[in-house]
Amino acid sequence: MEKNLSSAAFNQVRPSVPQEQGDIPSGYGTTESYLLPKDPAWMFLFWEITNETFDYVRGQYGADVLDHSRTVIRLYDVTGVEYFDGTNANAYYDMPVIFDAKSWYIHAPQAGRGYIADLGFITPQGQFILLTRSNMITLPPGKVSDVIDDKWMSVEGDFIKLLQLSGADRIGMGASELMQVVDQRWRLTELAGAGNAPSSARSSWTSFALHTVPAPAPQEDEDIWLQADCEIIVYGSASPNAFVTINGKEIKLQNGKFSLRQALPAGAVLDLPIKASNKQGDKTRQVHIKALREQGK
Amino acid sequence: MGQEKGYLALMLHAHLPFIKHPEYPDFLEEDWFYEAMVETYLPLLNVFEKLTAEGVDFRLTMSVTPPLCNMMSDPLLIDRFKHYLNQRVELSGKEIERTKGTEFEAVAHMYYDKFRRFKDLFENVYHDHILEGFKKFQDMGKLEIITCGATHGYLPLMVHKESVNAQVKVAAADYRLRFGRSPRGIWLGECAYNPGDDKFLRDEGIRFFFLESHGILHGTPRPKYGIYAPVYCPQTGVAAFARDMESAQQVWSADSGYPGDARYREFYRDLGYDLDYDYIKPYLHSDGVRRNIGMKYCKITGKVPLNEKAPYNPHEARDVAATHAGNFMFNRQKQIEYLSTLMDRKPLVVSMYDAELYGHWWYEGIDFLEFLFKKIYYDQTDIKLVTPMEYLEMYPVNQTVQPSMSSWGDKGYHDVWLNAGNDWIYRHLIKSAERMTELANRYPNADGLLKRTLNQMARELLLMQSSDWAFLMTTGTAKEYSTKRTKDHIKRFNELYEQVKHNRIDEGYVYGLENSDSIFQQIDYNVYSSAAKDAVLNQYK
Numbered sequence: 010m011e012k013n014l015s016s017a018a019f020n021q022v023r024p025s026v027p028q029e030q031g032d033i034p035s036g037y038g039t040t041e042s043y044l045l046p047k048d049p050a051w052m053f054l055f056w057e058i059t060n061e062t063f064d065y066v067r068g069q070y071g072a073d074v075l076d077h078s079r080t081v082i083r084l085y086d087v088t089g090v091e092y093f094d095g096t097n098a099n100a101y102y103d104m105p106v107i108f109d110a111k112s113w114y115i116h117a118p119q120a121g122r123g124y125i126a127d128l129g130f131i132t133p134q135g136q137f138i139l140l141t142r143s144n145m146i147t148l149p150p151g152k153v154s155d156v157i158d159d160k161w162m163s164v165e166g167d168f169i170k171l172l173q174l175s176g177a178d179r180i181g182m183g184a185s186e187l188m189q190v191v192d193q194r195w196r197l198t199e200l201a202g203a204g205n206a207p208s209s210a211r212s213s214w215t216s217f218a219l220h221t222v223p224a225p226a227p228q229e230d231e232d233i234w235l236q237a238d239c240e241i242i243v244y245g246s247a248s249p250n251a252f253v254t255i256n257g258k259e260i261k262l263q264n265g266k267f268s269l270r271q272a273l274p275a276g277a278v279l280d281l282p283i284k285a286s287n288k289q290g291d292k293t294r295q296v297h298i299k300a301l302r303e304q305g306k
Numbered sequence: 307m308g309q310e311k312g313y314l315a316l317m318l319h320a321h322l323p324f325i326k327h328p329e330y331p332d333f334l335e336e337d338w339f340y341e342a343m344v345e346t347y348l349p350l351l352n353v354f355e356k357l358t359a360e361g362v363d364f365r366l367t368m369s370v371t372p373p374l375c376n377m378m379s380d381p382l383l384i385d386r387f388k389h390y391l392n393q394r395v396e397l398s399g400k401e402i403e404r405t406k407g408t409e410f411e412a413v414a415h416m417y418y419d420k421f422r423r424f425k426d427l428f429e430n431v432y433h434d435h436i437l438e439g440f441k442k443f444q445d446m447g448k449l450e451i452i453t454c455g456a457t458h459g460y461l462p463l464m465v466h467k468e469s470v471n472a473q474v475k476v477a478a479a480d481y482r483l484r485f486g487r488s489p490r491g492i493w494l495g496e497c498a499y500n501p502g503d504d505k506f507l508r509d510e511g512i513r514f515f516f517l518e519s520h521g522i523l524h525g526t527p528r529p530k531y532g533i534y535a536p537v538y539c540p541q542t543g544v545a546a547f548a549r550d551m552e553s554a555q556q557v558w559s560a561d562s563g564y565p566g567d568a569r570y571r572e573f574y575r576d577l578g579y580d581l582d583y584d585y586i587k588p589y590l591h592s593d594g595v596r597r598n599i600g601m602k603y604c605k606i607t608g609k610v611p612l613n614e615k616a617p618y619n620p621h622e623a624r625d626v627a628a629t630h631a632g633n634f635m636f637n638r639q640k641q642i643e644y645l646s647t648l649m650d651r652k653p654l655v656v657s658m659y660d661a662e663l664y665g666h667w668w669y670e671g672i673d674f675l676e677f678l679f680k681k682i683y684y685d686q687t688d689i690k691l692v693t694p695m696e697y698l699e700m701y702p703v704n705q706t707v708q709p710s711m712s713s714w715g716d717k718g719y720h721d722v723w724l725n726a727g728n729d730w731i732y733r734h735l736i737k738s739a740e741r742m743t744e745l746a747n748r749y750p751n752a753d754g755l756l757k758r759t760l761n762q763m764a765r766e767l768l769l770m771q772s773s774d775w776a777f778l779m780t781t782g783t784a785k786e787y788s789t790k791r792t793k794d795h796i797k798r799f800n801e802l803y804e805q806v807k808h809n810r811i812d813e814g815y816v817y818g819l820e821n822s823d824s825i826f827q828q829i830d831y832n833v834y835s836s837a838a839k840d841a842v843l844n845q846y847k
Contacts, residue, residue, distance in 0.1 A: 029797035037737050045463050045732060046711065048719035055733055112729060144465050147501070149524065149711035149719065156527035161705045163530045167648045174645065175532035176519050176551035240726055270726040 042128055044143035049120035049151030054082060055112035056128055058140055066130070066138060074138075078130035082106045083137065084115060087145060088123040095127075095139070103131065107244060109266040114240070121150035241300055243281055244268035251285040273302045310690040312642035312653040313697060314682075315547065316675075317367045317516060319493050320347065320661035321458055323774035323791075324373040324825045328382055332592045335787055339377050340390040341600055343436070346665035348424040349672040351439040354449070355427070357679055364448055364679040365691040368661065369493035370440055371454040372480045373772070376825045378436050379484070391428065394421045397589050398601065409617040410603050416620040417601055441485055450693040452491035453481040453512075456826070459771040460723050462500035462711055463732060468746075468839045469739040469771070471506050475833045476768065476826055478510040483828060490695055491515060495773045496723065497549075497714035504544040509842045514545040514694045516658060517709055520718055522548040524710035534645055534653040536697065537707035541846055546709050547694055553657040556637055564630040565668040568606045569622050573667065575615050577601040602669075627670040631677035639688045654697055728779040734796045735771060739834075741803050742767050746834040759811050760831040762819050763802045767834075769823055770795035798823070 042056035067074060085098035106113055106128070115126065125145045130138040153172065163171075247253050249265040260267045273279055279300040286293040322342060327333040357364050370378075377383050398418040405414040432438040443449035455461060456476035464470050474492070481489040491514045492507055499521055507515060519533045529537055533548040557564055578586060578599040589599055604615035605623065638655060645653035664671030682691055698704075715722035724732070745760060752760055770792055778788035798819055805811045832838065 029794060029801065031797070033734060033793050033796045034800060043465055043732070043736055045465070045724060046720065047724050048717060048721060053724055053729055053732075055729070057733070112733075147711075150526075151524065153523060154526040154528050158527040158530065158705060158707075161527075161530040168528070168530070168532075171532035171534065171645075171648055172523065174552070174648075175523055175534070175548075 040141050042126065042141045042143045044115075044124065044126050044146050046146045046148050047114070049149050050117050052115045052117060052124060052126075052146065052148065053112065054115055054126050054128075054143060056108075056141060057111070058108060058128070062140055066140070070132070070138060074132060075130065078132045078138070080106055080108055081129060081131055081137075082113060082115060083127040083129060084118075085125045085127070086118065086122050087125050088147075090123070093125055093145070095142075098125075107268070110242070110244065110268045117148055120148055120152070123147045239273045239302055240270055241273050241279065242268060242270050243283070243298055245283065245296070247285040247294070248287070251287060252290075253283070253285045255283050256281050273300060277302050308690065309687055310652070311639075311646045311688045312655065312690075313692045314638055314642070314689050315367060315654060315656045315692055315694060315697065316365070317369075317493075317656060317658035318350075318661035318664070319369045319371075319454075319658065320374060321369065321371040321454065321493075321495075322374055322377065322662075323772045324376060324457065324769060324823075326377065326380060326383055326822065326824065328822055334591060335784065336383070336386065337390075339383065340387050342662050342666060343387055343428075344391060344394065344421070344424055345600065345669070346662050346672075347436060348427055349420075349665050350661070350675070351432075351436070351443075352423065352427060353672060353676045353679075354439075354443050355431075356676065358443075358446070358448070360680075362680055362683045364683065365450075365693050365696070366448070367450045367452060367491065367693050368440070369452045369454050370437070371458055371493070372456050372477045373458065373825060375437060375480060375484050380824070384434050388429070388434070391421065391425050393589050394600070395425055397599075401601075412620055413603050413618045437484055444485060450491065450695060451481075451485060451489075452493055453477045453489040454493045455495045456480065457768040457772045458495035458774060459768070460495055460498050460720075460773040460776065461503050462498050462713070462720060463724060463735075464739065464771075465736050466739045466743060467506075467843070468743045468834050468836060469767075470500075470503055471509075471839045471842060472764070472768070472833045473771070474506045474510055474512075475838070476764075476829060478512070479828065480826060496777075497521070497712070498720070498723075498773075499546075499709060499713070500711055501708055504539040504542045504546075505846060506842055507544050508542040509845075512544065513698065514547060516656070517546050517548045518712045518714040518718060519548045519551055521709045521712035522546060522707065524712070525707040526710075527707060529707050530705055531649055531651070531653070534649060534655065535651065535701070536654070536694070536704055537709065538704050540706050540708050543706075545694065545698060545704065546707075547654075547656045549658050549714065550655045552641060553634070553638065553655060554659070556634055557659070558663075564634075564674065565671070566606065567626050567630070568608050569619070569626045570606055571602055571618050571623060571669040572604045572606045572612075572615050573602065573669075575602055575604040575612050577603065623670050624673050627673035628677045631674050631681055634674075634678060635681050635686065635689075639686060642689050651701065654692070722780050723773055723776040725780060728776040731770075731776060731792055734792075738767050738770065738796065738799045738803075741799075742831070742834045743836060745803070745806060746831050747836055750832065750835065750837075752831075755811055755813055755816070756806065757831075758820070759802055759806055759816050761829050762816055762823070763799055763806075764829050764831040764834060765823050765825055766795045766799040766802065766819070769825065770799065795823070 036057050036059075038059060040058050040062040042054060045053045047053055063075065081103045084102045084104065085093065086100045087093045087098050090097055090099070100118075102118060104115070108128070117124065123145055126143045128140045130140070132138065243255065244267065246266045247262060249262060251262070253260050253262060253267060255269055260269060271279065281298045283296045283298065284293060322338055325333075325335050325339060327336065354364075394417070398414065398421050401414040402418055405411045427439070428434065428436060440449065440451055444451045454477060455473035457473070459469070459473045461470050461473065464473075477492070478489055488511050490512065492512050494515055497516055497518050499515070499517055504515070514536065522529050522533050522537055525537060533550060536545040536547045538545055555563075576598040578590065578597050580603070583596075586596070586599070587594055590597060603618055605618045607615045642653055642655060645655075664675060668674075679691075682689065712718055713720060742763060745763070749756060749760060775788040775792045778784045802816070805815070
């Protein structure tokens with residue numbers, strides 16, 4: 010890794026520009042949640058729930074209500090609903106969630122629809138207790154529209170050809186091909202064993218990386234394509250004052266709990282030794298989690 | 307309309323995040339700007355100058371984003387850039403002597419000539435203000451400069467529309483300051499479009515923007531011409547132009563793309579590593595660590611180790627660029643000829659790229675563009691270069707289609723800017739946006755120190771919203787720096803918020819931030835008020 014002047018020079022900073030101490034806020038003291046679109050199939054929900062909110066729920070529904078209830082995200086399909094009042098959704102879906110995760114990726118039942126997410130409890134009696142409601146989003150359709158404009162009709166065959174030429178069957182396939190050119194060249198020279206170019210050469214400005222560039226034009230007999238990916242979540246809890254590491258790296262506890270989300274690329278073996286130790290370091294507990302994603306074709 | 311069969315619109319997106327660190331005498335990441343100046347922006351203007359002198363008519367659309375405009379106009383960065391350029395002139399001058407009689411003589415001369423030319427262009431022709439150059443060609447009608455979100459913000463992930471409104475309004479105001487008229491087009495950061503955001507564009511008189519191809523292909527209703535004609539957004543009538551995949555791939559395909567040619571310059575073999583340490587040390591950063599300095603003497607050569615790369619031959623490489631330009635043009639002629647058989651109007655192919663690819667990564671990309679402009683002008687009549695506005699003047703009637711949410715990132719949506727590696731930022735970005743609007747609503751008529759503080763909060767918010775930070779966290783390039791920048795702006799914003807809330811504004815603190823995070827000197831925080839947003843949206847009720 011290239012040594013960064015910006016971090017190397019912290020100590021000799023000129024006094025004219027303020028240097029902030031401490032970390033960014035861990036919370037803002039308000040119970041709220043926001044829903045963001047990710048792609049036609051996925052959304053991202055994040056939230057903050059204050060202790061006051063939990064206290065309020067306990068006060069309303071009994072001190073032990075939280076211990077006996079399931080915690081869920083209730084996802085509403087509100088497509089075409091002008092004002093959502095909690096009861097007029099087209100459909101809703103409950104999914105279990107861990108509040109301490111503070112965020113969750115939600116798979117959408119259907120692309121192109123409007124969604125709102127509630128966070129709440131379901132009591133043993135089946136009652137839903139709302140903690141916070143998100144904003145509404147509409148996901149992209151992820152396909153060519155079925156709606157045809159009668160003022161702008163075209164010959165069906167010509168339209169299909171134009172669609173193909175436009176790249177309709179190639180969308181989403183692209184990893185950046187240029188990055189591949191650069192990367193391949195780099196790897197080749199590295200493999201060839203030159204060894205006199207440090208990896209820092211990679212740090213040059215690469216604003217294009219990951220921009221979609223289409224894959225090569227499909228062959229006439231090419232099959233349909235499919236794309237899928239995988240992330241895993243590791244979570245748990247430990248004594249609130251324990252020092253916890255995952256794979257040797259410290260992970261901070263929030264109210265004694267932790268969670269870690271990590272990509273799991275095809276063919277990867279994820280080896281995550283989790284270790285908790287006390288202050289003196291003479292008592293430790295370990296859990297070892299290993300995940301293998303087979304190299305599928 | 308003439309005898310041409312169709313049109314080609316070339317679009318280059320020039321952008322860097324705002325990076326300025328007056329607190330350090332020497333800062334690594336500022337190099338991105340200096341490198342792009344000397345490898346892309348000045349070389350591009352040099353080509354425009356040459357074409358104009360030779361009487362070659364050309365058309366190009368370019369975004370020069372607000373952060374870039376601000377950096378290009380910043381006295382400190384201009385001074386530092388001049389130092390950077392002078393150092394290159396000096397070193398390349400020494401290199402003429404050192405390489406005399408060696409196989410590197412030709413390439414050493416190339417650098418010396420180019421650096422001196424760019425220095426002359428920058429200092430004597432544009433008087434240290436490179437925007438003068440861009441403005442000159444825009445005023446001549448050859449270059450259409452468009453704006454971008456104020457800090458290249460990622461609009462579809464902004465929950466509060468006040469933030470979308472501010473990204474557009476602050477950018478438009480900055481554009482007027484730099485170019486003396488209103489922007490007619492905009493590049494949405496990362497081509498990220500959210501249906502309805504075009505209302506904020508129209509309010510600034512913006513007539514068009516660009517999309518990734520599926521933004522139009524997945525639009526409703528079906529686009530009759532695919533991506534080979536623009537569409538109008540419903541209600542607003544703002545035109546959307548989509549990227550042509552075929553011409554994008556022509557340039558960048560891993561197998562057949564142009565930049566990989568063995569005769570082109572090798573990026574990874576740099577004098578910063580090759581030369582004797584004591585000789586090169588004055589041209590390195592103050593920490594004395596060997597890094598790329600932007601002078602490279604070898605060609606790609608082939609699949610050989612870096613130490614077996616052959617000497618670069620500038621004349622040979624320029625000839626290859628000419629061949630590639632010819633090939634690119636030929637393929638566009640064939641493409642447009644075929645498309646015109648399927649359409650009842652002349653097709654438009656929109657080719658868009660990051661500007662920094664030309665020159666910085668693909669060194670000969672600048673020559674390629676020069677040859678492409680010349681060949682299109684001299685050698686054929688099938689295709690004609692146009693700007694989006696020129697197309698809209700020829701074809702004012704277009705289909706109304708609601709484009710789909712989309713971006714030009716990997717997988718076509720928001721994955722690059724919203725994933726496990728960077729999703730933590732949105733809690734803070736969204737909360738800060740909400741707090742900004744809260745204060746803008748509460749203090750519509752602030753003055754004095756309070757006004758300065760609120761304006762600085764708006765700058766901090768805009769800077770934390772740069773999509774570059776989330777992007778760099780994903781690619782892993784400069785992850786440490788992009789994380790620090792995000793956190794710094796979050797901390798600064800919230801510190802100012804607390805100071806305002808508790809009526810204990812620290813003038814020294816505000817002054818320090820005004821000096822370092824100095825983007826948008828003319829900003830007015832009122833742009834974040836709910837009233838400003840409602841004034842736009844209420845037009846559609």
